[in-house]
Amino acid sequence: KQEVTQIPAALSVPEGENLVLNCSFTDSAIYNLQWFRQDPGKGLTSLLLIQSSQREQTSGRLNASLDKSSGRSTLYIAASQPGDSATYLCAVALQGAQKLVFGQGTRLTINP
Amino acid sequence: NAGVTQTPKFQVLKTGQSMTLQCAQDMNHEYMSWYRQDPGMGLRLIHYSVGAGITDQGEVPNGYNVSRSTTEDFPLRLLSAAPSQTSVYFCASRPLGSFYEQYFGPGTRLTVT
Numbered sequence: 679k680q681e682v683t684q685i686p687a688a689l690s691v692p693e694g695e696n697l698v699l700n701c702s703f704t705d706s707a708i709y710n711l712q713w714f715r716q717d718p719g720k721g722l723t724s725l726l727l728i729q730s731s732q733r734e735q736t737s738g739r740l741n742a743s744l745d746k747s748s749g750r751s752t753l754y755i756a757a758s759q760p761g762d763s764a765t766y767l768c769a770v771a772l773q774g775a776q777k778l779v780f781g782q783g784t785r786l787t788i789n790p
Numbered sequence: 791n792a793g794v795t796q797t798p799k800f801q802v803l804k805t806g807q808s809m810t811l812q813c814a815q816d817m818n819h820e821y822m823s824w825y826r827q828d829p830g831m832g833l834r835l836i837h838y839s840v841g842a843g844i845t846d847q848g849e850v851p852n853g854y855n856v857s858r859s860t861t862e863d864f865p866l867r868l869l870s871a872a873p874s875q876t877s878v879y880f881c882a883s884r885p886l887g888s889f890y891e892q893y894f895g896p897g898t899r900l901t902v903t
Contacts, residue, residue, distance in 0.1 A: 682882060683824055687830070710889055721794075721894035722833075767832060770797060771889055776840060780832035 680705045682770055684781035692789050693760060699753040699784045701768035706746045709771040713742050713753050716765045716783070725766075726753070730773075758788045791815050796881050803871040803902045811866040811898050813881030819893075820886035822864040826850065826877040833880065839864055840886055843862075861877035871902045 681704045691697055701711070710729050714722040726742040727734045728751070734743040741754040751768055765785045769778040803829045815822065823838035825848075835848030839858040853875060855867040862881075868875060878899050884892040 682832070684832075708832060711894075712889065719897075721896045722882075723894075724890075727890055738885055771835075776886075777835055778823075778833075779849075780825075780834070782830055782832040 679742050680708075680770060680772060680779045682768060682779050682781040684766075684768060686782050686784060687782065688785040688787070690787040690789060691758060696754065696756050697758055697786075699755070699766050699768075699786070701751040701753070701781055703749045703751075703770050705772075705775045706749055708746065709773045709775075711742075712752050712769050712771070712778070713740075713751075714767045714769065716767060718736075719766075721722055722767065732786060755786075760790050762786065762790045763788045794866070794881055794883050794893045794895035796879075796898050798821050798898060799896070801898060803868075803900065805872060805873050807903060808867070808869050809871065810815065811868075811879055811881075813864045813866065813895060814882040815864075815881075815893070817893070818861060818881065818890075819881045819883035821823045822858065822881065823848070824854070824856065824866045825880045826875075827860070827880060827884065829875050836879075843846065845878050846855070868900075871900075873902045876900060889897075 712727045713725045728744040739756040765783045767783040769780040794815045820841045824836040825833040837847045837856040881895040
């Protein structure tokens with residue numbers, strides 16, 4: 679059974695710092711991996727999607743990497759801003775299935 | 791486009807009551823799904839559908855029923871609510887062949903007393 683873990687559960691950093699969020703998964707037979715953002719009381723917004731054949735994806739200040747063999751992904755946020763404060767979730771899509779398995783999320787707070 | 795809409799936003803039920811959470815999308819997406827989100831546990835898949843008339847179980851289907859009579863609507867039914875079903879419920883939709891265009895609704899916060 680695929681399990682997705684995100685560490686830490688919460689992170690607080692001062693504005694302007696570069697930071698890394700971690701995601702690990704137990705079964706490397708994935709179709710893709712996605713990072714989502716969730717603001718309090720809201721739904722999820724997709725940030726980045728990495729296909730299983732790719733190593734990384736970039737969007738603005740965000741860079742996500744994927745190492746399938748070790749079962750790890752990282753989300754790098756450069757020059758953090760207070761507006762980046764949110765919960766970040768990673769999810770893997772299983773090969774041959776129409777399902778996403780989510781991690782527990784990392785609650786990020788950027789302090790002005 | 792309204793995207794994915796969910797009603798109601800909040801609901802309080804007593805144990806044993808039934809109710810239907812509504813989900814609708816106007817993007818003609820074949821794939822729709824329901825998740826529940828509990829503190830510290832991320833989102834867990836309840837049921838999903840790959841098209842009208844086709845539904846399947848996810849990770850935590852017990853206590854929930856679904857049907858898909860149209861492309862647009864995917865209601866989630868709780869037949870006899872239990873306190874363990876207190877959670878935030880999210881509906882999502884996407885084209886069948888693409889994870890890129892995935893949209894989530896704003897959620898329904900359900901409390902069962």
